[in-house]
Each structure stands twice: as structure tokens, then as C-alpha cells.
């Protein structure tokens with residue numbers, strides 16, 4: 001039977017708070033496929049400071065979900081982390097046993113997806129599904145746990161929480177289902193919430209409400225959030241820091257104000273919808289071309305085939321991350337210091 005000590009070891013609960021909740025260094029995720037070994041995450045460094053909301057942004061197919069799934073142990077068959085390190089609250093996360101991870105997931109590290117129906121069991125009422133999370137991780141009786149679930153439902157803005165407790169997922173709207181998922185993810189006040197496109201399936205008004213809700217709960221619980229999105233508007237709304245990912249690599253990172261006011265990487269500028277130029281007022285609506293297939297990664301900078309600034313050097317070798325401002329790093333040959 002698990003003990004408080006097991007929980008402390010699994011999540012580092014007894015340790016002094018670390019400045020970073022999640023520290024990922026040189027993470028490489030390998031997929032063994034019929035086409036050979038593919039690397040959807042290829043040398044990623046990412047740091048999530050305690051209590052911050054960090055956006056991970058990039059177009060579809062850039063490897064954002066693979067990044068999250070690598071951390072959450074949700075890789076498809078044939079997938080594994082082949083290089084790098086992951087530290088969770090200062091502990092070597094990759095060295096955790098399966099049991100330590102099981103205790104951690106749902107309690108100190110939680111996940112919400114775009115489509116709550118993929119996580120909710122359609123034949124079990126929503127209240128008991130959240131109750132199960134509480135019972136698994138908190139040492140309290142069923143009556144107390146049920147009270148906490150109803151209180152949580154009230155706190156996330158589910159009207160008539162006692163009645164909704166006994167609804168099946170299909171009886172709720174998409175927005176209410178996502179509030180149920182957020183309840184399940186936040187009820188144990190986790191250190192880290194990974195939210196993978198949590199508002200993409202919702203209409204704009206509900207999206208704004210859900211983002212505000214996440215921000216409020218995050219502030220109340222001191223949870224750090226990794227928010228995965230393809231939408232820089234969502235990033236602007238609630239993130240403190242941003243990592244921009246392209247073709248398995250982080251190409252730029254900065255705090256949110258700096259990234260929006262001083263974007264450097266041509267890919268980030270493309271995502272922002274405009275490519276400032278000294279000579280023209282030209283505005284881009286979208287970036288020409290598509291994200292490369294994993295089996296067809298270009299040599300050199302992976303963005304070079306789509307980049308209007310690409311030079312020979314860009315097609316030959318990968319740039320490393322260079323600091324352009326405090327906390328602002330960019331991987332682009334245009335910003336490498338001359339040797």
C-alpha cells in the first residue's frame with residue numbers, strides 16, 4: 001500500500017520548493033517505425049518555473065503533443081525517450097519507477113486534452129469520475145471526497161453542481177465537459193498541469209472563460225502550466241513565457257511581452273502573422289509551405305526551405321540557441337555571433 005513517504009518520493013513533496021517545476025534538457029524522443037527511427041522531439045530544452053504559465057506554440061505536426069506525451073509516459077507503441085533528462089521538482093523523473101509515476105500522474109502532474117470526451121468515460125457519471133481521482137490520491141473518506149468534488153465543480157463555474165455531479169458526459173456541453181476535466185486536473189492542486197490545446201474545440205466566448213478560469217485556479221493553487229497551442233492569441237491571453245517549436249526543435253523562447261514585441265526567428269514572425277521588413281509594409285497571412293515530414297527532415301536549419309532569409313549556411317548546418325536578450329534565445333543563423 002502506498003504511503004505518504006512514497007508520495008513524497010514520487011513528487012518531491014517533502015523537498016524544498018525548486019525554482020523549476022519541470023526542467024527538460026536535450027530531450028530526444030524516438031519512434032521506431034517501418035520507415036526506421038524518427039525523432040518528433042529532437043534535442044529540446046524547456047524550463048517551467050514554479051507558478052508560471054509557459055506556452056508551447058507551433059503549427060500542427062511540430063512535435064508539441066509528442067513533447068507532452070514523452071513527459072506523461074503516453075508515447076505510442078515503439079516510442080521512447082532516447083536521450084536527455086527530465087527533472088520534476090528537482091528529481092530525476094526518468095529514473096522514477098512505474099509505481100512512482102502512477103502516484104504522481106493525476107496528483108502532482110496532470111493533463112488535459114483538447115477533447116474531454118477522449119478522457120472521460122462515457123458510461124460513468126462525471127462526478128464519480130472526478131471522485132475516483134480524489135480517492136486515489138487523497139487519504140480522505142468518500143463523503144468528504146464527494147463534498148470536495150461538488151465544491152470544485154462550483155469553483156470552476158459548473159451551474160447546479162450537485163445535479164451535474166450525476167450527469168453522464170454526453171449530457172453536458174463541450175464547455176462544461178472541459179470544466180469537468182479541469183476539475184479533475186486541478187482538484188489535487190498539482191505542481192504541473194499540461195494542457196494540450198484545451199480550448200481549441202470551444203467557441204471563442206467559452207474559450208476566453210476557460211482561459212480565465214485556468215489562470216485563476218493556477219494563481220490559487222500555485223500550479224505551473226505548460227499550455228500547448230497553435231494559437232498565439234491564446235498565448236498572449238494567459239502565458240508568462242513562450243517556447244516556439246518547429247519540426248521537433250525549440251527555435252525561440254522569451255517572456256511573452258518580449259516575444260510579441262521583439263520576435264526574432266522568421267518562423268515566430270510568420271506565426272505572428274507579419275514579417276517586418278525595413279523596406280516594405282508587407283504583411284503575411286500565413287507561412288508558405290508546410291512542416292516537413294519526420295522522415296524528410298532537411299539538412300541544416302529545418303525552417304530553411306520555408307524561410308525567405310535562408311542562405312547557404314542555413315541549408316548546411318543547424319544553428320545553436322543564441323541569447324539575444326536576457327531570457328530571450330533564438331536558434332537562427334541571423335542571430336549567431338561571428339566567431
Ligand SMILES: Nc1ncnc2c1ncn2[C@@H]1O[C@H](COP(=O)(O)OP(=O)(O)OP(=O)(O)O)[C@@H](O)[C@H]1O
Nearest residue numbers: 031040059060061062063064065066067076293294
Ligand atoms: N504514432 C505516430 N507514429 C509516427 N509518427 C507520428 C505519430 N504520432 C505523431 N507522429 C508525427 O510526429 C510529429 C509530431 O506530431 P505531434 O502530434 O507531436 O505534433 P503537434 O505539434 O502536437 O501537432 P498537432 O497540434 O496537430 O497535434 C508529426 O510529424 C506527426 O506526423
